Amino acid sequence: MSRIVVVTSGKGGVGKTTSTANLGMALARLGRKVVLVDADFGLRNLDLLLGLESRVVYTSLDVLNRECKLDQALVKDKRQPNLSLLAAPQTRNKTAITAVAMTKLVEVLSHHFHYVLVDSPAGIETGFQNAIAGAKEAIIVTTPEISAVRDADRVIGLLESHRIRDIKLIVNRLRPAMVKSNDMMSVEDVLEILSVKLLGVIPDDEQVIVSTNRGEPLVLAEKPSLAGRAYQNIAGRLEGQDIPFLDLDEANRSFLARLWKTLTAKR
Amino acid sequence: MTNAIADLLERLFGGKLESRDRVKQRLKFILAHDRVALTPQLVAQMRQDILAAIAKYVEIDEEAVEFGLESDRRSTVVIANLPIRGLRHFDPNVSQLELTLSEPEPKAETSEPIP
Numbered sequence: 001m002s003r004i005v006v007v008t009s010g011k012g013g014v015g016k017t018t019s020t021a022n023l024g025m026a027l028a029r030l031g032r033k034v035v036l037v038d039a040d041f042g043l044r045n046l047d048l049l050l051g052l053e054s055r056v057v058y059t060s061l062d063v064l065n066r067e068c069k070l071d072q073a074l075v076k077d078k079r080q081p082n083l084s085l086l087a088a089p090q091t092r093n094k095t096a097i098t099a100v101a102m103t104k105l106v107e108v109l110s111h112h113f114h115y116v117l118v119d120s121p122a123g124i125e126t127g128f129q130n131a132i133a134g135a136k137e138a139i140i141v142t143t144p145e146i147s148a149v150r151d152a153d154r155v156i157g158l159l160e161s162h163r164i165r166d167i168k169l170i171v172n173r174l175r176p177a178m179v180k181s182n183d184m185m186s187v188e189d190v191l192e193i194l195s196v197k198l199l200g201v202i203p204d205d206e207q208v209i210v211s212t213n214r215g216e217p218l219v220l221a222e223k224p225s226l227a228g229r230a231y232q233n234i235a236g237r238l239e240g241q242d243i244p245f246l247d248l249d250e251a252n253r254s255f256l257a258r259l260w261k262t263l264t265a266k267r
Numbered sequence: 268m269t270n271a272i273a274d275l276l277e278r279l280f281g282g283k284l285e286s287r288d289r290v291k292q293r294l295k296f297i298l299a300h301d302r303v304a305l306t307p308q309l310v311a312q313m314r315q316d317i318l319a320a321i322a323k324y325v326e327i328d329e330e331a332v333e334f335g336l337e338s339d340r341r342s343t344v345v346i347a348n349l350p351i352r353g354l355r356h357f358d359p360n361v362s363q364l365e366l367t368l369s370e371p372e373p374k375a376e377t378s379e380p381i382p
């Protein structure tokens with residue numbers, strides 16, 4: 001049984017693409033066949049976060065225009081053969097595709113993969129409508145900030161009106177110390193406001209930038225950072241495993257964890 | 268509305284309200300409006316209509332009126348706080364006790380025009 005999951009947020013820059021790349025890689029490492037679909041037409045980035053940009057030849061638009069075959073457009077990850085990418089066109093504008101075509105595309109992909117993860121563009125316009133068109137479930141990414149949560153709420157409403165009822169939440173970029181000093185909403189605060197199921201919490205982590213620079217998702221690291229471990233846990237939860245949420249606060253404050261962080265960061 | 272609550276809390280407990288509590292209040296307020304999808308004009312109109320309905324019975328301190336929508340756990344309520352300045356008409360059927368509960372100055376009956 002394959003799953004078509006859209007990763008979306010409303011607001012831009014909250015970590016949709018980072019989450020898609022890491023979850024895709026983590027699921028592939030768990031032995032699932034995964035295809036990542038970049039639905040951000042005209043502003044593609046998913047290939048960069050995966051370090052696959054130099055290997056993109058064809059895009060989803062070429063497939064839909066019958067200028068290439070589907071498997072020609074799929075970029076297979078050399079590090080992790082279970083993972084494939086279908087890149088978005090970078091040159092054409094966002095209206096070059098319809099929701100019907102997108103639905104068909106993800107449906108065909110779902111016959112060949114366990115997971116089809118669709119990376120949605122920001123906003124709630126055509127690009128977003130196309131991204132959610134074929135999805136059966138959704139992962140909302142938000143940060144504990146007022147504008148991100150507001151936009152997430154809006155997107156949840158839109159998903160529900162599109163009959164996508166399996167909606168789970170990732171709270172990204174949490175800063176436990178700020179929550180402790182009452183200067184940031186806690187995960188519980190965000191859940192109370194949005195009333196959706198929590199899939200995972202990702203702490204704010206500088207390693208995200210480093211991993212983006214390298215084109216290597218966090219979960220590929222030999223000793224993944226806290227954020228990388230959080231993504232691995234989310235992948236496990238998607239697979240139905242009962243994995244407790246990381247105690248981010250303790251991890252940040254414990255002396256040994258700090259020491260370990262300092263030692264590993266120096267390299 | 269939310270600002271008024273925040274101000275009240277600040278006055279009660281002294282010092283500034285934590286930014287975390289403030290952001291939660293602001294979010295609940297904006298989401299309430301987002302979720303019912305009422306335009307600001309419609310909310311203003313509803314406010315006017317409700318005030319007009321209440322004003323038939325009592326005189327409202329319009330300056331101090333607090334009116335808005337608030338949201339919690341995906342349900343939304345209209346919250347109105349309408350301080351009564353005085354009685355519009357003297358009506359023996361209307362309990363004065365009830366009025367004095369919400370009235371800041373319960374001396375209103377002295378200026379009652381008898382119908």
